[in-house]
Amino acid sequence: MEQQIKELERQARQLETTVQDRKSLINKATGYGEEFLNSLSEKPAYVNSETMGKGVYELPFDEKPKDFDQLLQALKSEVDLPGLNPASGKHAGYIPGGGLYPSAIADYLAAVTNRYTGVFFSSPGAVRIENMCIRWMNDLIGYPDGASGNLTSGGSIANLIGLVVTRDDSGIKAEDFSRAVIYTTQQVHHCVIKAIKFAGLGEATLRTIPMDDHYRMKADALEEQIKSDKKDGRIPLTIFASAGTTDLGAVDPLDEIGDIAEQHDLWFHVDAAYGGFFLLTEHGKEMMKGIEKSDSATIDPHKGLFLPYGSGALLVKDGERLYESQHMSANYLQDTYKATEEASPADLSPELSKHFRGLRMWLPLQLFGVQPFRAALDEKLLLTRYFYDKIQQIDSIEVGPEPELSVAFFRYVPENGDANAFNKKLVNEIHNDGRVFLSSTHLNGTVYLRLAVLNFRTHLEDIDLILSVLREKIRKLEVI
Numbered sequence: 001m002e003q004q005i006k007e008l009e010r011q012a013r014q015l016e017t018t019v020q021d022r023k024s025l026i027n028k029a030t031g032y033g034e035e036f037l038n039s040l041s042e043k044p045a046y047v048n049s050e051t052m053g054k055g056v057y058e059l060p061f062d063e064k065p066k067d068f069d070q071l072l073q074a075l076k077s078e079v080d081l082p083g084l085n086p087a088s089g090k091h092a093g094y095i096p097g098g099g100l101y102p103s104a105i106a107d108y109l110a111a112v113t114n115r116y117t118g119v120f121f122s123s124p125g126a127v128r129i130e131n132m133c134i135r136w137m138n139d140l141i142g143y144p145d146g147a148s149g150n151l152t153s154g155g156s157i158a159n160l161i162g163l164v165v166t167r168d169d170s171g172i173k174a175e176d177f178s179r180a181v182i183y184t185t186q187q188v189h190h191c192v193i194k195a196i197k198f199a200g201l202g203e204a205t206l207r208t209i210p211m212d213d214h215y216r217m218k219a220d221a222l223e224e225q226i227k228s229d230k231k232d233g234r235i236p237l238t239i240f241a242s243a244g245t246t247d248l249g250a251v252d253p254l255d256e257i258g259d260i261a262e263q264h265d266l267w268f269h270v271d272a273a274y275g276g277f278f279l280l281t282e283h284g285k286e287m288m289k290g291i292e293k294s295d296s297a298t299i300d301p302h303k304g305l306f307l308p309y310g311s312g313a314l315l316v317k318d319g320e321r322l323y324e325s326q327h328m329s330a331n332y333l334q335d336t337y338k339a340t341e342e343a344s345p346a347d348l349s350p351e352l353s354k355h356f357r358g359l360r361m362w363l364p365l366q367l368f369g370v371q372p373f374r375a376a377l378d379e380k381l382l383l384t385r386y387f388y389d390k391i392q393q394i395d396s397i398e399v400g401p402e403p404e405l406s407v408a409f410f411r412y413v414p415e416n417g418d419a420n421a422f423n424k425k426l427v428n429e430i431h432n433d434g435r436v437f438l439s440s441t442h443l444n445g446t447v448y449l450r451l452a453v454l455n456f457r458t459h460l461e462d463i464d465l466i467l468s469v470l471r472e473k474i475r476k477l478e479v480i
């Protein structure tokens with residue numbers, strides 16, 4: 001048996017790398033990263049490729065090792081080329097992502113050391129780093145001491161956990177679910193509808209409260225609806241407001257909604273996945289006044305803090321409520337249940353083993369300081385206003401309301417022919433061209449194009465390029 005073990009050990013040791021291996025891997029990887037970043041400004045924002053990355057299947061897993069150069073080559077042609085390039089500053093569709101370099105370094109360090117951040121006992125320092133990130137975001141919202149939270153993979157999961165906490169805290173039973181009511185607007189992010197389903201609340205009533213002409217929830221209509229639901233014997237459960245809707249960038253009147261929630265004793269959740277970090281700016285603070293009245297909030301560092309994808313957060317004003325909803329004990333973890341001064345992420349989320357997500361947020365905040373983040377966010381707000389002003393100088397452009405944050409929407413109204421068909425063609429032209437990326441949406445049957453500015457690499461010259469591409473494509477389509 002020993003001999004057999006020794007032979008297996010010899011083979012298993014292939015999984016460990018030598019100093020030489022590591023040097024070679026890291027040099028090639030950073031070389032790849034450098035080439036990617038140094039050519040980024042010339043790279044298109046979108047590539048409409050024919051093969052759509054199919055080449056990855058030409059490298060099946062097999063028993064034999066492969067060469068790293070060959071794999072990097074495949075990454076380059078099959079992964080980092082086709083489709084959208086979220087690292088590009090010319091990506092101004094959907095809600096753009098970021099990709100701060102220090103976060104990549106943090107992910108590297110987190111993976112090499114592989115600290116276990118599920119429980120404080122296992123990696124107290126790492127858990128402190130995560131809790132520090134949460135505390136910083138809680139301060140940003142204006143939550144008091146005693147607030148808590150969890151670093152999630154994104155806003156969708158944060159909203160889901162938030163809804164489960166609400167459900168558990170309300171004490172309603174399954175037999176009551178069909179009487180429960182959730183209040184939001186038609187502009188709520190669709191992940192909330194999914195969350196309602198996952199939380200078992202599919203039978204609950206979803207009230208989409210009317211919006212004003214800026215696509216913000218009408219607070220008086222909300223109150224009327226709550227009153228009438230109460231009168232009908234329903235159970236008002238929670239208000240899901242948006243602080244920056246994904247589609248249009250509208251901020252619901254949080255201050256008034258907060259008062260209504262308090263008066264009628266229902267949970268108030270703010271989905272600030274997109275807009276939350278604008279709280280670092282004066283304008284954002286003004287727009288989101290009253291956010292501190294909420295009971296919980298979702299915020300996405302992989303949006304407004306420019307982190308790479310994989311970073312969202314749920315914040316809860318009364319930390320106990322989060323803990324009560326999410327903690328659970330297991331026999332095999334008994335050593336970890338010592339009284340600790342810091343909360344363990346595993347007690348505040350459905351996850352147990354998890355990525356050390358805090359490090360990718362902590363490192364850039366430490367290395368850069370907060371100030372450049374604030375400047376970048378203020379810059380994005382101004383760039384959006386700049387675009388909103390300039391686009392109106394193009395004949396026959398019709399714009400939506402003045403942007404509240406960093407989303408603007410508009411459409412071209414041709415003299416002849418169907419406007420919706422024209423704007424669909426326009427967005428297709430832009431995608432086929434690929435130099436810049438915008439997306440489209442529809443509102444009550446009308447097609448609009450959207451500009452969403454949130455990539456930290458988007459600057460004035462990118463907005464100017466977007467404007468000139470738009471002019472060029474409109475001219476082209478008008479001639480046909």
Ligand SMILES: *Cc1c(COP(=O)(O)O)cnc(C)c1O
Binds near residue numbers: 154156189244271273
């Ligand atoms: C992006 C977004 C979400 C979803 O977050 P993910 O991080 O993509 O899961 C939810 N709500 C709003 C308002 C968003 O902008």
